[in-house]
Amino acid sequence: MLRTGVIGCGKIAQLRHLPEYAENPDCEIHGLYDTDSVRAKEMSVQYGGRVHESVDALLADPDIDAVSICAANPAHAPLSVRALQAGKHVLCEKPMATSLADCERMAEAAEKSGKLLMIGHNQRFATSNQLARELIARGEIGDILSFQSNFGHQGPEQWTGQSNPWFFDKKLALFGAIADLGIHKIDVLHFLTGQTTQEITAMVETLHKTFPDGTPITVDDNAICILRLSGGALGTVRASWTFYGQEDNSTRLYGTKGVLRIDDDPKHALILEKKSGEIIRYEIGKIVTNEEQLAGIRKSSGIIDAFADAIRTGIRPISDAKEAIHAMRAVFAALTSAESRRTVAILP
Numbered sequence: 317m318l319r320t321g322v323i324g325c326g327k328i329a330q331l332r333h334l335p336e337y338a339e340n341p342d343c344e345i346h347g348l349y350d351t352d353s354v355r356a357k358e359m360s361v362q363y364g365g366r367v368h369e370s371v372d373a374l375l376a377d378p379d380i381d382a383v384s385i386c387a388a389n390p391a392h393a394p395l396s397v398r399a400l401q402a403g404k405h406v407l408c409e410k411p412m413a414t415s416l417a418d419c420e421r422m423a424e425a426a427e428k429s430g431k432l433l434m435i436g437h438n439q440r441f442a443t444s445n446q447l448a449r450e451l452i453a454r455g456e457i458g459d460i461l462s463f464q465s466n467f468g469h470q471g472p473e474q475w476t477g478q479s480n481p482w483f484f485d486k487k488l489a490l491f492g493a494i495a496d497l498g499i500h501k502i503d504v505l506h507f508l509t510g511q512t513t514q515e516i517t518a519m520v521e522t523l524h525k526t527f528p529d530g531t532p533i534t535v536d537d538n539a540i541c542i543l544r545l546s547g548g549a550l551g552t553v554r555a556s557w558t559f560y561g562q563e564d565n566s567t568r569l570y571g572t573k574g575v576l577r578i579d580d581d582p583k584h585a586l587i588l589e590k591k592s593g594e595i596i597r598y599e600i601g602k603i604v605t606n607e608e609q610l611a612g613i614r615k616s617s618g619i620i621d622a623f624a625d626a627i628r629t630g631i632r633p634i635s636d637a638k639e640a641i642h643a644m645r646a647v648f649a650a651l652t653s654a655e656s657r658r659t660v661a662i663l664p
């Protein structure tokens with residue numbers, strides 16, 4: 317039995333970590349902590365587990381083997397490092413950290429402790445992305461030449477239910493849509509292709525969101541990135557908090573032998589269009605959208621089960637710290653590119 321603790325009991329803990337630990341027969345929720353103790357208490361009533369009065373108290377609990385870090389972005393690195401040093405396995409939400417040095421510090425702490433550090437890149441576990449990866453590896457679309465991947469929705473006000481969420485404030489979040497949503501798509505492209513980003517050119521801007529006093533928020537609400545992957549393919553990643561319609565969580569890959577459309581069609585989560593004209597539509601599970609999660613439609617993200625399995629089997633998971641660092645490098649390079657208005661190369 318994996319005895320778990322959850323640090324940060326807000327939206328992602330409530331909609332993913334807590335229910336998915338509760339549904340996994342090999343996991344038990346043992347401890348909870350949130351700087352807002354009322355929130356932690358509410359979650360303990362719903363899911364069980366003791367409310368700890370501090371992070372240190374939770375991490376000192378010998379009955380806890382593993383923790384989820386679900387606090388705001390700047391707390392990811394310090395909390396993950398403390399948890400690893402306390403001998404706990406860690407599943408830390410994305411974005412991994414707010415600096416590359418912190419990402420590396422987290423990976424080093426995992427290495428030293430011998431414990432697992434996994435990052436919340438749940439899109440790798442979507443059935444559509446998993447099958448797409450298999451089809452690409454089998455050569456169904458040939459060599460990938462280009463791609464486009466979008467993640468856009470109405471913004472974190474919808475997600476958190478607050479008109480002025482911490483996500484909007486650079487001091488509390490560091491970055492906006494690029495690291496909130498873009499990170500998922502950059503990471504998924506790495507996962508699908510087995511390649512990493514080699515070069516990036518980006519525009520990262522605040523186009524529309526404002527604080528309640530009408531001044532622009534202090535992080536980006538839109539990012540458009542042009543990526544060159546290590547295999548030579550060119551494509552775009554768009555991240556947006558201003559898609560004021562249905563969420564777009566789609567990816568298209570264009571290869572020498574065909575096209576793959578992932579989560580791009582309302583009925584079929586995956587469509588393979590072959591150069592020959594044959595079209596195969598796969599009736600498989602679509603990616604779980606933020607809209608569905610908020611509407612209370614429960615679908616497992618797969619990441620909690622994968623975390624528990626990786627600890628039980630000792631087999632390296634598909635979203636470990638090393639993989640996450642590749643995606644974070646691209647995010648930081650995109651920010652540098654946007655500031656300097658030039659293309660930024662990422663050293664291997």
Ligand SMILES: NC(=O)c1ccc[n+]([C@@H]2O[C@H](COP(=O)([O-])OP(=O)(O)OC[C@H]3O[C@@H](n4cnc5c(N)ncnc54)[C@H](O)[C@@H]3O)[C@@H](O)[C@H]2O)c1
Pocket residue numbers: 323324325326327328329349350351352355386387388389391409410411436437438475476482496
């Ligand atoms: N993987 C995904 O798809 C996904 C989706 C949404 C959010 N997230 C990530 O999850 C993290 C949390 O986002 P959220 O939407 O749940 O936000 P939220 O504001 O709903 O919840 C954050 C919670 O953390 C608590 N908190 C803040 N600092 C803390 C600290 N130092 N120690 C303990 N608790 C602390 C807050 O009181 C709050 O209850 C963010 O980093 C976000 O990027 C990931």
